[in-house]
Amino acid sequence: MNVNTLQSAEAAVPPAPRLLRSTLTSPFGRKVRMAMVILGLGDQIEVEPADTRSETDTLREQNPLGKMPCLLLDSGTAIYDSRVIIEFLDQWSGRNRLIPQDAHDRAQVLTCATLADGIADAALLMVYEGRFRDPEQKSEVWLSHQRGKVERGLTAISHALPNPKTTDIASISLACALGYLDWREPVEWRSRFPKLVEWLKAFAAAEPAFDATRRPDEAAS
Template sequence: MTYELSGPGAQGRAILRTTPTSPFGRKVRIAAQVLRLDHQIEERPANTLDQTDNLRQQNPLGKMPCLLANGLTMYDSRVILEYLDAVAGGGKLIPTAGADRFQCLTLANLADGVADAGLLMVYEGRFRNQDQTSDRWLDHQRGKVARGLDALQAAPPDPRHTDVASISLACMLSYLDWRRPVAWRDTWAGLGAWLDSFADAEPAYNATRISE
């Protein structure tokens, strides 16, 4: 099967609905740069809270990232990264078969799950009044973060090899640094060293840093 990255954007480019601060959108932006597809993608901002934003028509869940390409509308980041990898010929970011493929996808999913838990902690403080905040809920999410970071520190992906697992882990750790739902660097210092190594090895990580 042949995959193409052409879409309804300017000059036939695909359209990526995201924001610079989304860790999941950043995954797509890094992958596109690594695969040298970024010049074929037009980024358009999305506001998940704006009822008039047509993101809700593009993705019924109203979530980003969302990619419009070659007549397809794709979400979430895991689907989009697999599509970009296929467009680039396959096997660039995701192993094509065997145990390596499923190990890579599992590590990526674990990192995404930690990012999701951190995001829910941030939202708990953002969308609830202080007297409505649930400590039980926050502890539940904090437990997911801690267990996930334990597992990732014990068996991280190779920081010198960019694939969906290393991209997902790097974007998750960067998000935890930025939003600070948990203080992770002292307890999981090995992951801090891992992130430094990945940043040194992958230019696309530095090129997509959030401007604070």
């Protein structure tokens, strides 16, 4: 192999994922960590905590929005948003098992994942309202607005649940959203949505990555 051929071969090698900036409590970070385990990349990508509130955390240089998760490649490139990261890892690993290739199936799965992400995002905003505002500053109007999103989202997704025995980006997203609701409890959902309770139980039994990515202080149930 001559020098030019060697250089071309090296240039064709895609950059590898190196580091994931995320806490172990982020529902969106958990989505990516689950994908890493499922795709056999758990031991190849280091997870480094990030502080979204710190002005000196390098996360703000890696993602100008200062949000996690953020995936860094060995080329120095940063990829952010959990869905984008999971799609990258799914293709880079060569497994192509988390997002369908068929246009119709892909749209359905991604729509379900977007709904689950919206539930988690609204729950997160409810938690932040209590964390970042003094009690007298809390807006009940805002909390009610976000609570409505969570409850409508749970109602809609309970009528079109993904297969709990099929691991894809939709089921991962829903499982992480429900896990976050269990932890932070911005709304009481288990008594109102028994189908979702059974779905999460079935998914956790079928997909070991769910228990493998629990918070260190969280006991499996």
